[in-house]
Amino acid sequence: MNPSDLIGPSSSLGSPAPYWFLVFFKILGFVLHIIPMSLWYAGIILALLVRWKGGENGRIWSGRLMKQMPLLVALGVNFGIVPLLFTQVSYYQVFYPATILMAWFWLSVILLLTLAYYGVYIYAYGLKEGNSGLTPFRQAAAWIAAIFFIVIGFLFSNAFSLMTNLGGWPALAEKTGEAGAVLGTALNTGDSTLWARWLMMFGLALTTTGAYAYVDAGVFGRKESEKYRLWAGGFALKIYTLGAVWFALFGSWYVFGTWQEEVKATMFAMPLGILTVLTAVSPGLVWFCLWFFRKSVSKRAAFFVALTQLVVLSLNAVSRQIVQNLELGKFLDVTAEPVKMQLSPIVLFLLLFVFGIGVVVWMVRKVIAVETRPAAG
Amino acid sequence: MHYPWWYVPFLNAPMLIAVIAVLHVLVSHYAVGGGLFLAVETSFAYRTKNKSYLDYLRQHAWFFILITVVYGAITGVGIWWTIGLASPLATETLIHAFVFGWAMEYVFFVLEIVSAFIFYYYWGRLDAKTHTAIGWIYAGAAWISLVLITGITAFMLHPGSWLESKNFWAGFFNPQFVPQVFSRTGGSFLLASLYVYLHAAFKVKDSAMRDLIAARSARPALLGAILVVLGGVGWFVFLPASAKAALAAASTLNLMMALIFALTVAVFALLYFGPYRNPGWLTPGFAIVLFVLGLAAFSAGEFVREAVRKPFIVYNVVLGNQVLAEEVPVLRANGYLESGSWMRAHVAARFPQAIENGKINEARLLELPKENQIELGEMLFQYSCNNCHAPKNGFSAASHLMRGWTTEMIRTCSREPEKLHFFMPPWAGTPEESELLTQYLISIAPAHPAGMYFGDER
Numbered sequence: 127m128n129p130s131d132l133i134g135p136s137s138s139l140g141s142p143a144p145y146w147f148l149v150f151f152k153i154l155g156f157v158l159h160i161i162p163m164s165l166w167y168a169g170i171i172l173a174l175l176v177r178w179k180g181g182e183n184g185r186i187w188s189g190r191l192m193k194q195m196p197l198l199v200a201l202g203v204n205f206g207i208v209p210l211l212f213t214q215v216s217y218y219q220v221f222y223p224a225t226i227l228m229a230w231f232w233l234s235v236i237l238l239l240t241l242a243y244y245g246v247y248i249y250a251y252g253l254k255e256g257n258s259g260l261t262p263f264r265q266a267a268a269w270i271a272a273i274f275f276i277v278i279g280f281l282f283s284n285a286f287s288l289m290t291n292l293g294g295w296p297a298l299a300e301k302t303g304e305a306g307a308v309l310g311t312a313l314n315t316g317d318s319t320l321w322a323r324w325l326m327m328f329g330l331a332l333t334t335t336g337a338y339a340y341v342d343a344g345v346f347g348r349k350e351s352e353k354y355r356l357w358a359g360g361f362a363l364k365i366y367t368l369g370a371v372w373f374a375l376f377g378s379w380y381v382f383g384t385w386q387e388e389v390k391a392t393m394f395a396m397p398l399g400i401l402t403v404l405t406a407v408s409p410g411l412v413w414f415c416l417w418f419f420r421k422s423v424s425k426r427a428a429f430f431v432a433l434t435q436l437v438v439l440s441l442n443a444v445s446r447q448i449v450q451n452l453e454l455g456k457f458l459d460v461t462a463e464p465v466k467m468q469l470s471p472i473v474l475f476l477l478l479f480v481f482g483i484g485v486v487v488w489m490v491r492k493v494i495a496v497e498t499r500p501a502a503g
Numbered sequence: 504m505h506y507p508w509w510y511v512p513f514l515n516a517p518m519l520i521a522v523i524a525v526l527h528v529l530v531s532h533y534a535v536g537g538g539l540f541l542a543v544e545t546s547f548a549y550r551t552k553n554k555s556y557l558d559y560l561r562q563h564a565w566f567f568i569l570i571t572v573v574y575g576a577i578t579g580v581g582i583w584w585t586i587g588l589a590s591p592l593a594t595e596t597l598i599h600a601f602v603f604g605w606a607m608e609y610v611f612f613v614l615e616i617v618s619a620f621i622f623y624y625y626w627g628r629l630d631a632k633t634h635t636a637i638g639w640i641y642a643g644a645a646w647i648s649l650v651l652i653t654g655i656t657a658f659m660l661h662p663g664s665w666l667e668s669k670n671f672w673a674g675f676f677n678p679q680f681v682p683q684v685f686s687r688t689g690g691s692f693l694l695a696s697l698y699v700y701l702h703a704a705f706k707v708k709d710s711a712m713r714d715l716i717a718a719r720s721a722r723p724a725l726l727g728a729i730l731v732v733l734g735g736v737g738w739f740v741f742l743p744a745s746a747k748a749a750l751a752a753a754s755t756l757n758l759m760m761a762l763i764f765a766l767t768v769a770v771f772a773l774l775y776f777g778p779y780r781n782p783g784w785l786t787p788g789f790a791i792v793l794f795v796l797g798l799a800a801f802s803a804g805e806f807v808r809e810a811v812r813k814p815f816i817v818y819n820v821v822l823g824n825q826v827l828a829e830e831v832p833v834l835r836a837n838g839y840l841e842s843g844s845w846m847r848a849h850v851a852a853r854f855p856q857a858i859e860n861g862k863i864n865e866a867r868l869l870e871l872p873k874e875n876q877i878e879l880g881e882m883l884f885q886y887s888c889n890n891c892h893a894p895k896n897g898f899s900a901a902s903h904l905m906r907g908w909t910t911e912m913i914r915t916c917s918r919e920p921e922k923l924h925f926f927m928p929p930w931a932g933t934p935e936e937s938e939l940l941t942q943y944l945i946s947i948a949p950a951h952p953a954g955m956y957f958g959d960e961r
Contacts, residue, residue, distance in 0.1 A: 132844050134505025139599040139669065200572050200616045203580065207609050214587065214598045222506050222591040229509045229588045236581040243573045296848060299507060306849040306882030307510035307889070471603035471671045482610035486617050489637060493621055496628045
């Protein structure tokens, strides 16, 4: 059977905006989402390990990150809405079938996320009370949260790899079906792309955690001791190195071991070859910044580190999007959807988007003013 | 039906939407009303320099964040998750029609999150004016997000002139929009007060402070109850005829409506005679009773709101069985199995002998052995009926509904379900497919209960 036969027709309502517009916001949203997401995905487990075996400075870093974690999770969840929203507009013909095939697992993300989020709060609340506050229950809650976030990452990798693995759909549907319907108990574990991407993304998340350790020490942790800040510079470099090596290892598996020939042919040829190379080597730039600035953790250096890591994540998001479209290309051309432009809602959305950024900036400036205000007396 | 159907044994997939939606609205309304409560009361406490009240409000803000930012936000995402799994065609339609409505709502979500965290974590560090302003930013953003999502959910009940124009604004400002904004805004005020009472009853030991909290939140709660009733009246007036008929016809809905009325009166009376007239009544026991009654009224209201749409998910656009209303004649001509991507694939894999020139030959399906016909009928049941009915046992199980039916009654129900019950979707397939469904239904229909005496010979 031709897997394309499983794809339903285009929506008669048409795409509400041109593909480039939707995909721009999808990628922008994904980049915004992946920053906090990386900090839960790799950061929580690292923070717990470092607290356990990382000495005094390690405990400070761990505590700082975990105190920020409730906000990071909230931001990550909200930023994740945008890419998912635009995925459902442009990729609905493959997104819904893939998630329905693994419905129970996909739905379990909600439960796991709720429990993990409360686990983070339980631990962060304990941190307020110092070492005595971190009771075995609170520590267990954090470990459970860390594991759940990794499982959630696995389930996301499942959904998004299954979305392009149309060839695997009929067998999964038959295997987990009942009377032609599906039970929603399939996983894409037979597809090596899943494993390679999941592990590669963990490496990328480690690099973001490393970069964030530096940014935190340089920007938010300026009231910490010089000794800690210096330690944080070195620690960030170590974590980044580990993440970059991990990313290179599993990224190689992903690219050379799972990409189909037509994907390789396009991504290794000009002009996209440049993007592929830049995506692969870009963590080196952040690594160099971290190495160069490791002994002078400053606001300016933190800005460079943040900016270069943002470039790394953006390059990854753009490359991933192109690869996803190439993988789907033989079944479906997502860019060919007829457009029935919703101009006035788009304009209002853009105006509100700018307004929203303005209000957020105003609020953040008020916070910065408080943070930088000299202590009374 | 262009997507695979998710079979959830015993329950059915769309019931999961109802469960998660109810769990969500009980908190999402508090997220709106509670934000307004915090903004208004913090301004009041600063103005009157009431430090103890400010201390209480800070405690409440923490409770508010733990409930709304975590549970409220994630169950909100949960609804989205579930509708995509259980009603993919309706979700596809809504997303295509209103993606920028959701995108706008997202902007306000971000404002809510950022302002909520700053409001709580910088309590006492920001000056009063800035702190209050941030509280109001939260309240404003939360209410606008309520308005935005109400435009979309109200559309599902009555798309109004969107059906002709397919215009975003025609759909958004549908006939149900204003009534539902009224009732949801009122519901937010009311629920917020009930959460405040519950929290204060357990946390505040000082009776003077508890009295102040009881008195301050009574007026918004009563106003909320009035708005809910006004919105409810508007909701009823602007219901499509089929929804009004469903309200009159379905005994479950009759009961639910009576329950909503009784609970609303009870909540209103308790609020009036309790916190409004006698603030000292606010004890943990009283707060729990009020809270439970309020949640019960809300849950019943949400259930009715969902149920009256039958047989549609989006009125006159998407039917409950994941078929576009406009597609029905085409499906009747071309075949339900042939037109459904996943069903066609299953038939081709399982019964290749029924395929002719790449298409399903429906006549050949009726030549298959009986057990295969029943098997195909079961698939037709899954895709066409399981959105409302479990097969043998479970929620509104078809077998129990057909207990004791004659073959002809079952056949009529398969061919013209919408004539038997107007709140059922029409049969969207060929007569041959209807016959396959009939075979399956006959196989699961139990006999008339034994031992019933109607005056005839024993």
